[in-house]
Amino acid sequence: MAEGEKISSNKMLKQAIAFNLFRILSFSVVAILIIILSFITIKGFRAISWEFLTAMPEDGMTKGGIYPAIIGTFYLIAGSMLFAFPIGVLSAIYINEYAKDGFFKRFVKLMTNNLAGIPSIVFGLFGMSLFVNTLGFGDSILAGSLTLGLLTLPVVIRTTEEALKAVDHSFRLGSYALGATKLQTIRRVVLPMSLPNIITGLILSIGRVSGETAPILFTVAAYFLPKLPTSIFDQVMALPYHLYVISTSGTNIEESRPIAYGTALVLIAIVLIVNLLANGLRRYFGNKVKMN
Amino acid sequence: MKIRTHQVNLYYSDFHALKGITMEISANTVTALIGPSGCGKSTFLRVFNRMNDLIDGVKITGDIFIDGQEIYDRKTNIDDLRKNVGMVFQKPNPFPKSIFENVAYGLRVNGINDKKFIEERVERSLHQSALWDEVKDKMKKSAFELSGGQQQRLCIARALAIEPSIILMDEPASALDPISTAKIEELIYELKKNYTIIIVTHNMQQAGRVSDKTGFFYLGELIEYDDTKIIFTNPKNPRTQNYITGRFG
Numbered sequence: 001m002a003e004g005e006k007i008s009s010n011k012m013l014k015q016a017i018a019f020n021l022f023r024i025l026s027f028s029v030v031a032i033l034i035i036i037l038s039f040i041t042i043k044g045f046r047a048i049s050w051e052f053l054t055a056m057p058e059d060g061m062t063k064g065g066i067y068p069a070i071i072g073t074f075y076l077i078a079g080s081m082l083f084a085f086p087i088g089v090l091s092a093i094y095i096n097e098y099a100k101d102g103f104f105k106r107f108v109k110l111m112t113n114n115l116a117g118i119p120s121i122v123f124g125l126f127g128m129s130l131f132v133n134t135l136g137f138g139d140s141i142l143a144g145s146l147t148l149g150l151l152t153l154p155v156v157i158r159t160t161e162e163a164l165k166a167v168d169h170s171f172r173l174g175s176y177a178l179g180a181t182k183l184q185t186i187r188r189v190v191l192p193m194s195l196p197n198i199i200t201g202l203i204l205s206i207g208r209v210s211g212e213t214a215p216i217l218f219t220v221a222a223y224f225l226p227k228l229p230t231s232i233f234d235q236v237m238a239l240p241y242h243l244y245v246i247s248t249s250g251t252n253i254e255e256s257r258p259i260a261y262g263t264a265l266v267l268i269a270i271v272l273i274v275n276l277l278a279n280g281l282r283r284y285f286g287n288k289v290k291m292n
Numbered sequence: 293m294k295i296r297t298h299q300v301n302l303y304y305s306d307f308h309a310l311k312g313i314t315m316e317i318s319a320n321t322v323t324a325l326i327g328p329s330g331c332g333k334s335t336f337l338r339v340f341n342r343m344n345d346l347i348d349g350v351k352i353t354g355d356i357f358i359d360g361q362e363i364y365d366r367k368t369n370i371d372d373l374r375k376n377v378g379m380v381f382q383k384p385n386p387f388p389k390s391i392f393e394n395v396a397y398g399l400r401v402n403g404i405n406d407k408k409f410i411e412e413r414v415e416r417s418l419h420q421s422a423l424w425d426e427v428k429d430k431m432k433k434s435a436f437e438l439s440g441g442q443q444q445r446l447c448i449a450r451a452l453a454i455e456p457s458i459i460l461m462d463e464p465a466s467a468l469d470p471i472s473t474a475k476i477e478e479l480i481y482e483l484k485k486n487y488t489i490i491i492v493t494h495n496m497q498q499a500g501r502v503s504d505k506t507g508f509f510y511l512g513e514l515i516e517y518d519d520t521k522i523i524f525t526n527p528k529n530p531r532t533q534n535y536i537t538g539r540f541g
């Protein structure tokens with residue numbers, strides 16, 4: 001065998017090994033995901049019924065449904081996004097489009113990144129201290145939404161920043177060269193182009209918000225509250241906390257098991273549905289950007 | 293004189309990119325800027341619509357007059373200046389919008405909302421840039437569906453729509469095939485009747501074909517500026533001579 005061929009066959013072998021290794025690894029990730037999903041689905045499926053989705057919990061949460069927790073989770077998703085999305089997107093626009101490179105910009109970026117690394121229980125404590133006590137909102141949808149909003153703010157800011165950065169500079173130049181102001185350029189060119197990616201940030205945040213337990217623990221979540229909220233100052237039940245409660249400190253943990261898996265399944269389904277909706281939105285805006 | 297610059301110096305922070313450029317440009321002429329890469333042609337072009345202002349750390353000294361107005365004066369409104377001084381970039385950069393909206397963009401950001409007026413102006417600009425026949429049936433289609441050459445003519449139409457009197461072109465055909473290039477050159481010849489054009493080009497033949505005057509830049513200096521005919525047949529400076537005959541650059 002000629003020297004060259006030997007080297008190249010050696011290279012190909014290495015390639016093949018690396019390639020297959022990567023393939024196996026990525027398959028195992030998918031496999032684990034499928035196992036978790038099927039486990040929850042099989043275990044939880046029996047608990048799901050129309051009544052389960054629309055009734056109040058009963059008998060120390062061993063019977064009845066999880067309706068108030070579903071509604072509570074929806075309120076918290078909506079509330080936190082109402083807070084985090086505009087503030088996050090506007091901050092990112094400021095950081096990326098307006099702030100000059102320098103100390104302030106670096107400082108803000110450092111802070112956002114650090115914010116993202118803080119454990120969620122700390123957000124919970126902070127939210128309790130600021131929103132519940134100091135500002136006097138009490139345990140309420142408002143306090144919980146603000147806490148969850150804070151938690152997800154770094155995600156929104158960072159994904160929005162990435163989305164803005166992905167818009168090629170030449171589009172901005174083209175706009176300025178036509179006498180457009182910075183604000184017009186952002187509004188008419190940059191934002192429409194980055195919207196699909198900004199929506200991805202929204203999806204990620206919603207995923208995170210809907211599953212968090214720690215931040216709502218001391219700020220909004222009710223242990224057992226078989227009625228719907230009437231204002232943003234009311235407490236609510238929420239799916240992740242409900243799941244935690246009936247799996248650890250319910251009146252009869254063994255008897256509540258099916259309900260726990262049912263709750264988990266509903267939680268996953270909600271995240272999935274919200275993701276699909278947001279994906280549709282993303283695709284819709286993606287097409288609009290091209291066509292408009 | 294349509295444009296007059298006097299002793300223009302430009303610095304990127306500490307880097308002295310333009311050194312004492314003095315130049316006069318008459319209305320309705322095509323001026324070509326030539327010279328090796330990095331000699332400051334694009335930088336000089338961006339002086340006229342103040343696009344250098346967008347770059348951090350840029351300092352400019354000297355005088356630049358357009359129609360007798362000092363454009364770096366406090367009184368100058370930059371957005372108005374850019375309406376008067378259109379620009380076409382090296383790589384076609386249409387917006388991800390429809391063909392129609394691309395041309396209408398400059399009108400809309402300048403506060404024009406009259407639908408009829410916009411439609412007429414869009415059509416006229418597309419006629420001027422010799423694109424109308426190719427796009428008249430697909431105005432609502434995305435500009436990205438056009439070929440590179442068509443996109444560049446769309447960008448020219450986009451610039452024309454707001455009725456500038458000066459058009460800056462930075463190697464407008466360097467990313468295009470020969471046929472599209474020829475179309476752009478024809479277009480420049482047409483546009484000269486109504487506009488003052490400054491074009492940066494790497495292509496000597498192109499400079500020879502389209503321009504009335506040519507300026508040769510080298511390391512931030514304007515080495516020689518004269519009638520294109522003279523620059524290409526009888527340059528006074530040996531460095532110009534060397535560049536033209538391809539001995540460097």
Ligand SMILES: Nc1ncnc2c1ncn2[C@@H]1O[C@H](COP(=O)(O)OP(=O)(O)O)[C@@H](O)[C@H]1O
Pocket residue numbers: 304307309327328329330331332333334335336347
């Ligand atoms: N944004 C910038 N920041 C710093 N230096 C720059 C910048 N743009 C251009 N330069 C420098 O200025 C010089 C002239 O650049 P340019 O005008 O682009 O040259 P040309 O168009 O003739 O190729 C080059 O040395 C280039 O490196």
Ligand SMILES: [Mg+2]
Pocket residue numbers: 333334335462492
């Ligand atoms: Mg250049």
